[in-house]
Amino acid sequence: MRKRTKQTRMPLGVVGLIVVFLVSFGILLRGATAQEKKVPSKDEKxxxxxxxxxxxxxxxxxxxxxxxxxxxxxxxxxxxxxxxxxxxxxxxxxxxxxxxxxxxxxxxxxxxxxxxxxxxxxxxxxxxxxxxxxxxxxxxxxxxxxxAYIYNAMYLSGIAAGKLTKTNKLGFVAAHPIPQVLGNINALTLGARSVNPKVETHVVFTGGWYNPGKEAEAANSLVDLGVDVLTQHQDSPIAVVQTAEKRGVYAVGYHSKDLQKFAPKGWLTGASWNWCNLYADLAKEVKDGKWKGGHRRGGLETGYFELAPFGAAVPNDVRDMVMKKRKEILDGKYVVFQGPVKDNKGTLRVKAGEKPTFERIEQMDWFVEGVVGTVPK
Amino acid sequence: MFLFLQGVLTGAVRSETSVLYATLGETLGERAGITNLGMEGCMLMGACLGFVTMAHTDNLALSMMAAALAGGLSSLIHAFLVVTRRANQLASGLALMFFGLGVTGFIGRPYVGMKIRGLNELPIPYLSEIPFVGPILFTHDVLTYLTYLLTPLLWVFLFYTRWGLAVRAVGENRTVAYASGLRPSLIQYLAVFFGGMLAGLGGAHLSIAYTHMWVEGMTAGRGFIAVALVIFSMWHPLRGMLGTLLFGGAIAFQLQLQARGSRISPYILDMTPYLLTLAVLLLWGRTRKHAMPEGLKAVFEGVD
CATH class of the missing domain: 3.40.50.2300 (Response regulator)
Known part of the structure; x- marks a missing residue:
């Protein structure tokens, strides 16, 4: 009979334990960051x-x-x-x-x-x-x-971008082709073209909400193409804004006005949420038992979003121009996407004189004239 | 067309530096017979600790060292499990990946959204002005230039030095290597350690040089792509560099196409790099059999 050689080896269980420990430790730590909580104190709060x-x-x-x-x-x-x-x-x-x-x-x-x-x-x-x-x-x-209809602030930022671009090319690093994103791309382009009809917006979709490496590369390829104003619709705009600063082009912010610190030289302005008042109003309603359900939506007049402060790169005449338009929107004299608006295939999407409802804008699936490319299906 | 090609190639070099570091590291490890699927974890360690060090000290050299050490030390966990404890290489590697993801998510938490000085592009005077080649090769950051040196160095090391021979011998057959007076375990530990250091540097390139930011899980699968590229390149550093360029080129190509308003859906274009990898694997499949270090297939049970 053949003898089987017995090998001295570590008990499998111990190795397995170490492996399981490593995995669960990793997952636990992730969990720990996800569950920072405060200890509740008074009950009437x-x-x-x-x-x-x-x-x-x-x-x-x-x-x-x-x-x-x-x-x-x-x-x-x-x-x-x-x-x-x-x-x-x-x-x-x-x-x-x-x-x-x-x-x-x-x-x-x-x-x-x-x-x-x-x-x-x-x-x-x-x-x-x-x-x-x-x-x-x-x-x-x-x-x-x-x-909130934050594309209004994107339109206003577009005016500054259209005035300051030298190459007449704006770059937009977008996540997915959903109506909110398309609305921002279109509003930016309309704003820019309202002061500089030669402007074209180049769009790159990254196919994700948070992939800084890919966002940076997308921003770089846009700059290689000759784009000199970069903006984005991603969960975190830091990568694109910092790439803009690194490559020496202008940046338009999104989501937060505090982004400015990442682009001290190239910052123009941007669209920034301000949920404070809405949250406070809702909390009051809930406390007083006056909360009514449904969809809450708000435009520029509500202050749920705002135009971010201008950067040093924006000259005074451009600032005045943007602020004038802002007032027109606030006074209801101008509505972003009011007709006539053509898409980039030449079809008339909004008739002359027509002011589209928010519902229609929330279903947008086309690019306005001036955006390069087609909406991915 | 000319500009398009230049854009694609520049983008390829710029974006794939981090993957190249990990590919070189994995090549070294696998040549010594150890597959490290935890490269992703090592890269994250490097990306995170490099960033943290930079945020505190504002010292580039120190951050690079911290990143390399973080990658190297974390890969030692893998070496311990696999070399000393004979654990399954795949399970241990995956465990290291999860470990890295969790630990860096925890350590790096306060550093999300922090602004650092970072490493910027440094075009090399004169060289960067050469038409076509100049912008492609010489308008990057120091860490990218370093790969121009490291890749051939690793190639020379592996194939033209005694130490390289020792690494490859251990990778082919531990028993024979042991019989000829080498110390297989020590060599494997060192190969995995230095491989992890390279991956750590790759991660640091991503956080410190490329994006100037840290966020949990920011490597987004680059460590795994590196493992695939090692197989793709048949365990050869120079071909590994070619592979990363091809892979990066495919990504840059699709972004450049999109920026120019191509009608093809970006979701389909996104698959190009992977389709390319599959195609090459299919075409070159047969030659691969002989290139693979034998030790990767075997489980060595002998004495040390």
């Missing part, structure tokens, strides 16, 4: 929960919501907030919202688009909690939505 899809320091989408949260907390002494960041758009978010409810939250803001269905599920289970979802199109008896 209204507890408000916020759920973010990314880190709240991204100087972008999540940062804007978090600034709104902090500002509301400061403004209303009787509000206490909970927040969770880096929560994926999956069943995880239901668990996080349930946890917030267990901690006493009576109003919850699921701030990412993909949280809509999970939030509706949780809302069904908890009639006494009110949910306000950002940008959604569905409602429930205790779930409403909110959004």
């Amino acid at each position: 209204l507890k408000v929960g916020f759920v973010y899809v990314g880190p709240r320091d991204d100087y972008g989408y999540n940062y804007a919501h978090d600034q709104g949260r902090l500002c509301m907390e400061k403004k209303l002494g009787w509000v206490e907030t909970l927040h969770a960041e880096n929560i994926p758009e999956s069943a995880d978010v239901e668990r996080v919202m349930e946890q917030m409810i267990r901690q006493g939250a009576k109003l919850i803001f699921p701030t990412s688009y993909g949280y809509l269905d999970p939030a509706i599920n949780v809302a069904k289970r908890h009639n006494d909690v009110i949910f306000m979802h950002a940008g959604g199109f569905k409602t429930a008896p205790n779930l409403g939505t909110y959004w």
